[in-house]
Amino acid sequence: MSRALKILLLVVCVWAGLKSMAQTTSNRELVVFTDRDFCISGDTLWIKMYVPQEMQKYGNIVRLQLESQSGNLIASRAVKCNETNAEGFIAVPDSLQTGLYFVHAFFNAQRNNGVLKCIGKSVYVYNRFEEAIDRLPVVENKTAVIETENSASQITINLEAQNYGRRDEVKGTINAGSNEFAYMVASARIIEPFSHENTGFLNFEMKDLNEGIPEFSEKDGVLISGRLSDNETGNASNELVLLSVTGNETYLDYYYPDSAGLFYFFLDDAMGNADLIIQPLAVGDKLYDVELIPNFMSGVQQLKFDTTFINPKQAESIENSLKGTFFNKLFRGVSISSNDAFEMPNPYGMPFYGWPDNHVIPDLFIDLPNFKEISRELLIGFQYRDRNDEVTFRMLNYGQDQFFEDEPLRLINGIPVFKNSFFQNLKSTEIASIDLVKSERIFGDLRFKGVLIVSLKDKSNGWLAQQPNIFQMKVPCIEFPRQANYAPKGEGRAQPDTRRQFLNEVVDTDGNWPFSFQLSDVKGDLEIKVEAITKSGELYRTSKIISVQ
Amino acid sequence: MSSLIKYTGVVLGMLFSFVVQAQDTGIDTYNLNSESNNLDGKMLGEVLTLSAEANYYFLYPDDWVAGSIKFVNGNVFENLRLRYQAFDDELISYNDNGRFLFLVEKELVESFTFQDGNQTRKFVRLTKNNNQQTNMYLEELYKGPVSLMVNWYIYQQSVSPYRDRNGITRAVDYQLHKDYYLYTDRDGLTKTRLKKRALLTRFPENKKEIRKLLRKNNLHVSDEESMVKALRLLTENNLTE
Numbered sequence: 001m002s003r004a005l006k007i008l009l010l011v012v013c014v015w016a017g018l019k020s021m022a023q024t025t026s027n028r029e030l031v032v033f034t035d036r037d038f039c040i041s042g043d044t045l046w047i048k049m050y051v052p053q054e055m056q057k058y059g060n061i062v063r064l065q066l067e068s069q070s071g072n073l074i075a076s077r078a079v080k081c082n083e084t085n086a087e088g089f090i091a092v093p094d095s096l097q098t099g100l101y102f103v104h105a106f107f108n109a110q111r112n113n114g115v116l117k118c119i120g121k122s123v124y125v126y127n128r129f130e131e132a133i134d135r136l137p138v139v140e141n142k143t144a145v146i147e148t149e150n151s152a153s154q155i156t157i158n159l160e161a162q163n164y165g166r167r168d169e170v171k172g173t174i175n176a177g178s179n180e181f182a183y184m185v186a187s188a189r190i191i192e193p194f195s196h197e198n199t200g201f202l203n204f205e206m207k208d209l210n211e212g213i214p215e216f217s218e219k220d221g222v223l224i225s226g227r228l229s230d231n232e233t234g235n236a237s238n239e240l241v242l243l244s245v246t247g248n249e250t251y252l253d254y255y256y257p258d259s260a261g262l263f264y265f266f267l268d269d270a271m272g273n274a275d276l277i278i279q280p281l282a283v284g285d286k287l288y289d290v291e292l293i294p295n296f297m298s299g300v301q302q303l304k305f306d307t308t309f310i311n312p313k314q315a316e317s318i319e320n321s322l323k324g325t326f327f328n329k330l331f332r333g334v335s336i337s338s339n340d341a342f343e344m345p346n347p348y349g350m351p352f353y354g355w356p357d358n359h360v361i362p363d364l365f366i367d368l369p370n371f372k373e374i375s376r377e378l379l380i381g382f383q384y385r386d387r388n389d390e391v392t393f394r395m396l397n398y399g400q401d402q403f404f405e406d407e408p409l410r411l412i413n414g415i416p417v418f419k420n421s422f423f424q425n426l427k428s429t430e431i432a433s434i435d436l437v438k439s440e441r442i443f444g445d446l447r448f449k450g451v452l453i454v455s456l457k458d459k460s461n462g463w464l465a466q467q468p469n470i471f472q473m474k475v476p477c478i479e480f481p482r483q484a485n486y487a488p489k490g491e492g493r494a495q496p497d498t499r500r501q502f503l504n505e506v507v508d509t510d511g512n513w514p515f516s517f518q519l520s521d522v523k524g525d526l527e528i529k530v531e532a533i534t535k536s537g538e539l540y541r542t543s544k545i546i547s548v549q
Numbered sequence: 550m551s552s553l554i555k556y557t558g559v560v561l562g563m564l565f566s567f568v569v570q571a572q573d574t575g576i577d578t579y580n581l582n583s584e585s586n587n588l589d590g591k592m593l594g595e596v597l598t599l600s601a602e603a604n605y606y607f608l609y610p611d612d613w614v615a616g617s618i619k620f621v622n623g624n625v626f627e628n629l630r631l632r633y634q635a636f637d638d639e640l641i642s643y644n645d646n647g648r649f650l651f652l653v654e655k656e657l658v659e660s661f662t663f664q665d666g667n668q669t670r671k672f673v674r675l676t677k678n679n680n681q682q683t684n685m686y687l688e689e690l691y692k693g694p695v696s697l698m699v700n701w702y703i704y705q706q707s708v709s710p711y712r713d714r715n716g717i718t719r720a721v722d723y724q725l726h727k728d729y730y731l732y733t734d735r736d737g738l739t740k741t742r743l744k745k746r747a748l749l750t751r752f753p754e755n756k757k758e759i760r761k762l763l764r765k766n767n768l769h770v771s772d773e774e775s776m777v778k779a780l781r782l783l784t785e786n787n788l789t790e
Contacts, residue, residue: 216588223588240578253591256581266588283573347622348593348657399598409575418574444591445646447577 028054030062030105031119031201031539033185033531035484035504038124038195038318040325042094045123046484046504049079049086049105050183050533058107061218061478062086063295066123067102069137069305071209073296074101078222079479084183085506088479098127100137104204104299109217111297116206119146119539120299124195126318128325133310133318138198140304146201148531151540154179155530164519164526165549167497171516174507174530181509181540184532188503188517190548191525192321194314201539204299212262212293221268222477224292228261228280231287236261239280239288242416246275246472248344249414249455250351254281254446262293270477272342277415277464278471290471317524324498324522341480352443353409353451356435357381357398362428371423374431381438382452391420395450398438408437408450413461415470422463423454432457488518497521503528523548579647590624593654597641601715606723607636607703613643616663618653631663633672635725636703638685640672655684673698679737687730691777693784695751696732697741699773701725729776745770748779755788762786 031050039045049062064086065076074096079088090103104120126133139145159172174186213225228237238257243265245251255263267274280288310318346352360378368374375384381396383403395408410417417423437451464470486502489495497520507513507530519526529543609632616631618640630643640653640661653661660673672686675698688699708722730738731751741747745763748770749756762782763770770779783789 240576240581255586256583258583264586264588268590281574281576281578347590347624348620348654349622350593350654350656352591352593354593354595354654406577407573407575416574416576440596442592442594442596442644442647442649442651444587445579445581445585445644447579447596447647447649448575449577451575 028052028537029117029119030055030107031183031533032064032103032105032121033187033504034103034121034123035187035501036123036189037199038126038192038321039092040322041092041096041125041127041129042329043092043325044484045090045092045103047088047090047103048185048504048506049081049088051081051084051086052182052537053084055107056081056083057217058109059217059219061108061220061222062088062105063108063297064088064090064103064105065296066090066092067104067298067300069100069102069300069303071298071300073294076294076296076476077479078218078295078477080220080481087481087483089482089484092125094128096125096127098130098133098136099125100139100198100305101125102202102204102300104206104297106206106297107218108213108223108295109215110206111208111213111215116208116297118204118206118299119201120204122199122202124199126322128322130322133315135307135309136194136198137305138308139202140306141302144202144204144303146203146539148201148539148541151179151530151532151542154540155181155184155532155542157528157530157542157544159528159544159546162546163549164546166521166523167519168548169516169518170502170526170528172514172528174513174515175511176507176509176513176532180535181532182535184507184509184530186503186505186507186513186515186528186530188501188515188526188528190500190520190522191527191545192314192317192500194310194318196527198308202303205302206297206299207301209296209298210293212260213295214264216264216266218266220478221266222270223295224265224267224276224475225295226263226278226290226292228257228263229289229291231289234289237280237288239282241290242279242281244277244279244415245270245344246277246413246461247342247459248346249411249453250346250353251344251414252352252416252443254444267344267477268347270342270344271480272477273340274342274344274475274477276473276475277461278473279416279469282469283418288469290473292473292475320522321500324500327496328498342477344477351453353437353441353448353453354439356451356453357438358434358436360434360436362431362434365428368428371426374426374428374434378428379434379436382436391424393420393423393452395436395452396438397440397450399440404440404449406449408452409448411451411453412463413454413456413459415461415464426454426456430456430458486517488520502526519548577647581646585646587626590620590622592618592626592642592644592651593657594642594651595654597650597652599641599650603634603636605714607634608632608641609635609701609725610663610665614663614665616661618642618661619659620657621659622657631661633663633686633701635701636723638702640686655686658686660689661686675732675738677734677737681737687732690773691780693780693789694733695780695784695789697773697776697780698730698732698738700728700730702728743770743772743776745779748783752783752788755783755790758786758788759783762788 033048035046066074075090077088104118110116156175216223241255241263243253257263278290383394385392394403432455435453441448499520502517526546526548532540613630617627632641658674662671671689673689691697704724704726706722710720731741
């Protein structure tokens with residue numbers, strides 16, 4: 001073989017190798033798409049994610065996060081993916097400073113994967129109270145920035161008209177032809193020149209900042225991680241940790257922490273914001289501290305930044321956007337209302353203590369002034385003993401026809417209670433129901449000698465206030481699925497319509513995909529953009545820019 | 550005070566504190582360790598005190614065997630020590646940490662398997678029979694459109710008084726028996742025997758074909774293994790319609 005032929009062969013091999021590496025990069029990484037390049041503080045940023053099939057082994061809960069330039073976690077969400085697609089949103093805090101922020105995502109099970117990669121997006125946030133913005137940060141190291149290939153020849157955007165004015169309806173189709181795209185997102189927005197120029201896809205190499213979290217595969221649920229420590233010394237403690245969930249009285253879980261005091265819980269099918277009650281199983285005066293560990297991966301560690309001045313045209317556009325948001329909030333209110341809804345079915349389909357032997361509804365009987373009277377009159381097989389100012393409870397053991405020698409497990413609104421004094425002054429009018437379990441039950445490695453379950457009418461759990469070693473925490477679980485609403489409110493022309501986003505949808509990759517939306521009162525350059533990923537993992541982008549007069 | 554009294558006092562004090570702790574929380578924890586932390590789910594059940602009678606006569610297999618349990622919610626528990634209590638139709642397991650026996654919550658069990666000698670036995674919990682709610686464990690010998698199931702039960706028989714291995718005089722004898730059933734979702738359980746005739750009776754419209762098929766495959770139905778083979782053949786040849 002001649003020398004020239006050998007060199008040619010070598011060049012071809014190297015090229016093919018590089019090509020195959022480039023092609024397989026993003027089909028092993030999550031790819032994040034945002035509906036906009038900038039947002040005003042207080043806005044809602046809508047996000048879509050491509051989940052390659054190779055990554056579905058990591059579970060179906062994607063952790064989505066907004067990170068600041070300095071690596072601080074601003075907001076995070078856990079969203080459930082549906083095969084190759086995941087959708088979610090981040091409510092950008094109202095007080096967030098003007099600057100450059102980053103949206104990226106990861107699976108919890110990817111934690112100890114060496115270098116964890118993700119293709120995320122950069123987004124500018126302008127604080128809505130900012131009076132004048134004259135300079136903004138930009139990403140300095142261009143190696144992290146992904147230059148998408150222009151796909152105008154593969155994806156065509158066809159519009160019915162060529163010229164558009166304010167409030168006109170835009171109609172058209174998107175056609176990907178016979179090209180094999182795995183995922184396509186179409187979006188339409190009025191361009192803000194600075195962010196349009198300086199944002200885009202970025203290669204993130206994620207770094208685990210919370211080494212205490214295990215690489216647990218989250219499937220249809222979220223992992224909660226925390227640390228138990230001695231309140232006085234700050235040293236790790238390994239008392240048994242109990243978890244109750246407000247609103248789900250038949251649920252309990254426990255974890256025996258390791259020597260570092262770390263504990264974990266998996267909340268199966270938990271949707272929305274959970275009110276968790278965490279308490280160490282401890283008797284006596286010793287006080288403990290519980291802190292939850294945020295599930296966070298930093299993606300901006302490898303990035304470098306520079307600051308650049310913005311030109312007058314860019315400044316005017318940003319100012320108009322800020323004013324538009326002000327009017328929008330004034331006339332249309334907040335787009336996403338804070339919602340404390342929470343749903344979590346019992347994972348066993350039955351209470352953790354089994355089905356009770358007795359179910360008593362005190363309202364069906366005469367009013368009784370305290371729990372002593374209630375137990376005497378209504379609770380058969382339950383002993384309330386009051387000796388030397390000490391109250392003890394005993395439950396009948398049905399199987400043995402004798403009373404247990406130890407206290408039963410006592411629950412108020414599903415929360416374990418270790419002091420009988422909590423029950424003493426309960427009147428029958430305050431209690432919705434009382435359940436008794438009259439056998440020795442097991443739950444994992446725990447044993448209960450009977451169970452007393454008191455469900456109060458008042459579910460606020462105010463009785464927990466000021467109690468030592470009981471920690472109430474609100475924890476976001478899987479986000480309820482929601483869709484952005486870009487449509488006009490239909491108030492007529494009397495009120496200004498300041499929408500800048502009009503479309504953000506996953507496009508059907510087969511055939512023609514029709515779309516339509518109504519423009520707002522905002523003038524400027526309208527960009528209709530399609531971003532696509534091929535089955536081999538290459539990122540493509542095509543866009544059409546129209547001037548709205 | 551002598552040192553003996555002091556030490557006795559300290560020991561009693563410690564013991565008392567442990568008793569108080571157990572009484573106060575209502576939760577007995579025993580020897581918890583990292584294996585107690587099953588994030589996917591916990592075992593539910595009721596602590597069992599096994600009577601001598603049940604221990605000697607009602608349990609299958611004769612000794613504790615390694616097995617696994619699958620719950621209806623998908624949770625799987627492996628490396629458990631299991632025995633099947635055939636008299637009450639309950640599954641019993643042993644908790645190594647707490648060193649206690651417990652009845653596994655029957656309503657949660659989808660199936661359990663254990664090693665019986667060199668054979669793996671799989672029991673499933675049947676929830677419906679002829680559209681009637683039921684709740685019983687049956688061994689699944691073959692799963693198909695028509696499944697072969699075994700009902701293990703304790704047969705109680707009056708006999709002449711005798712002394713058992715503990716020296717107790719008894720007038721009853723307990724024997725572990727098996728009944729075989731064919732099961733379909735539509736027809737529920739139908740008692741059967743391990744005979745060719747039972748198959749012909751169950752599928753009268755395909756009598757000729759079944760006879761021919763068994764003859765062709767030189768299959769003589771006389772035990773569990775040959776019955777399973779026969780049902781598999783029938784399924785493959787669409788003769789179970």
